[in-house]
Amino acid sequence: MRTSMLKSIVRRSSTAGASYVSRRGFASGSAPERKVAVLGAAGGIGQPLSLLMKLNPLVSSLSLYDIAGTPGVAADVSHINTRSEVVGFAGEEQLGKALEGADIVIIPAGVPRKPGMTRDDLFNINAGIVKSLCTAIAKYCPNALVNMISNPVNSTVPIAAEVFKKAGTYDEKKLFGVTMLDVVRAKTFYAGKAKVNVAEVNLPVVGGHAGITILPLFSQATPKANLSNEEIVALTKRTQDGGTEVVEAKAGKGSATLSMAYAGAIFADACLKGLNGVPDVVECAFVQSNVTELPFFASKVRLGKNGVEEVLGLGPLNEYEKQGLEALKPELLSSIEKGIKFAKEN
Numbered sequence: 001m002r003t004s005m006l007k008s009i010v011r012r013s014s015t016a017g018a019s020y021v022s023r024r025g026f027a028s029g030s031a032p033e034r035k036v037a038v039l040g041a042a043g044g045i046g047q048p049l050s051l052l053m054k055l056n057p058l059v060s061s062l063s064l065y066d067i068a069g070t071p072g073v074a075a076d077v078s079h080i081n082t083r084s085e086v087v088g089f090a091g092e093e094q095l096g097k098a099l100e101g102a103d104i105v106i107i108p109a110g111v112p113r114k115p116g117m118t119r120d121d122l123f124n125i126n127a128g129i130v131k132s133l134c135t136a137i138a139k140y141c142p143n144a145l146v147n148m149i150s151n152p153v154n155s156t157v158p159i160a161a162e163v164f165k166k167a168g169t170y171d172e173k174k175l176f177g178v179t180m181l182d183v184v185r186a187k188t189f190y191a192g193k194a195k196v197n198v199a200e201v202n203l204p205v206v207g208g209h210a211g212i213t214i215l216p217l218f219s220q221a222t223p224k225a226n227l228s229n230e231e232i233v234a235l236t237k238r239t240q241d242g243g244t245e246v247v248e249a250k251a252g253k254g255s256a257t258l259s260m261a262y263a264g265a266i267f268a269d270a271c272l273k274g275l276n277g278v279p280d281v282v283e284c285a286f287v288q289s290n291v292t293e294l295p296f297f298a299s300k301v302r303l304g305k306n307g308v309e310e311v312l313g314l315g316p317l318n319e320y321e322k323q324g325l326e327a328l329k330p331e332l333l334s335s336i337e338k339g340i341k342f343a344k345e346n
């Protein structure tokens with residue numbers, strides 16, 4: 001389904017201006033106007049993500065913001081003959097204009113890991129970046145859906161929530177930690193091991209977005225496959241360490257950017273579909289949650305016209321997954337609390 005989405009975007013892009021009725025049920029001319037802002041658009045994720053958002057026919061206005069470099073990225077991307085207008089904004093004084101009227105703000109701003117670092121090692125720099133960007137979101141587009149990519153997601157999402165609470169604009173339905181890359185990885189690794197068509201694979205990944213807080217629920221994977229316990233343990237570990245696998249392979253040149261741009265584009269597309277009233281749009285995301293005793297948790301979420309329409313439960317877990325769930329809670333809670341504390345004290 002994911003691969004077919006990109007294929008269909010590319011196919012539609014190549015017939016830009018022609019009339020079609022998409023799977024989303026809109027004639028090309030009648031899809032609502034939607035502005036998407038990318039903050040950190042000149043970065044490793046930001047650039048390919050901007051490209052993919054430019055290919056999405058649900059976007060009418062694409063706003064590319066970074067502290068520097070965005071005029072070039074915007075000029076480049078704007079030559080692609082698809083629906084959206086593209087404008088680049090550089091420097092803090094242009095942040096307000098970049099955000100005004102945005103329906104969705106995607107945030108891949110901040111520093112990435114180097115080998116030997118954990119995502120939490122990014123906290124000191126990225127917490128401040130996320131806080132200042134969210135302060136501007138509260139001021140200039142308080143109703144936008146926020147897709148938080150910047151790490152550590154387990155802390156940056158609680159920081160964003162606190163900033164919005166302070167500003168009086170918090171709506172828990174509109175704040176998402178993007179955990180889609182964990183789902184993308186779990187699907188890929190499962191398909192490889194189970195020897196099934198990757199395009200048909202579906203499974204939830206719950207918890208958070210760091211190490212053992214990433215909990216893929218392979219017992220719920222479809223199509224079903226007869227994998228051994230050892231194989232499931234190895235798949236779980238590979239999914240949990242997927243980010244580190246890329247960080248090590250890039251050997252000091254950053255972390256996942258291309259697969260993250262793909263995952264971010266898929267998740268933003270799901271948010272756009274939800275906003276546009278497409279029924280039954282369900283993806284995993286790290287959101288405010290009652291699914292466990294933790295205040296934020298990643299699970300399947302039904303997306304709608306206001307963002308989160310319903311946070312879905314975990315479904316049946318096997319013993320191994322139950323153990324994984326209990327094991328992840330202390331670390332996830334401590335990362336959440338760290339974010340809340342930072343936002344309250346700064």
Ligand SMILES: NC(=O)C1=CN([C@@H]2O[C@H](COP(=O)(O)OP(=O)(O)OC[C@H]3O[C@@H](n4cnc5c(N)ncnc54)[C@H](O)[C@@H]3O)[C@@H](O)[C@H]2O)C=CC1
Pocket residue numbers: 039040041042043044045046065066067068108109110111112113122126129133148149150151152153178179180181182209254255256257260
């Ligand atoms: N949620 C997830 O699954 C994933 C999250 N990430 C995270 O995404 C973040 C970005 O990663 P990369 O794009 O590889 O890093 P990068 O360093 O290539 O790009 C980051 C961009 O953010 C910009 N930036 C810094 N401060 C800013 C500010 N105040 N306002 C606007 N832009 C600002 C930089 O100028 C740069 O262009 C990192 O924190 C990384 O850990 C990365 C992969 C997956």
Ligand SMILES: O=C([O-])CC(=O)C(=O)O
Pocket residue numbers: 112113119151181242243244246247255256
């Ligand atoms: O591992 C990292 O630092 C980047 C990330 O979140 C991922 O690739 O899942």
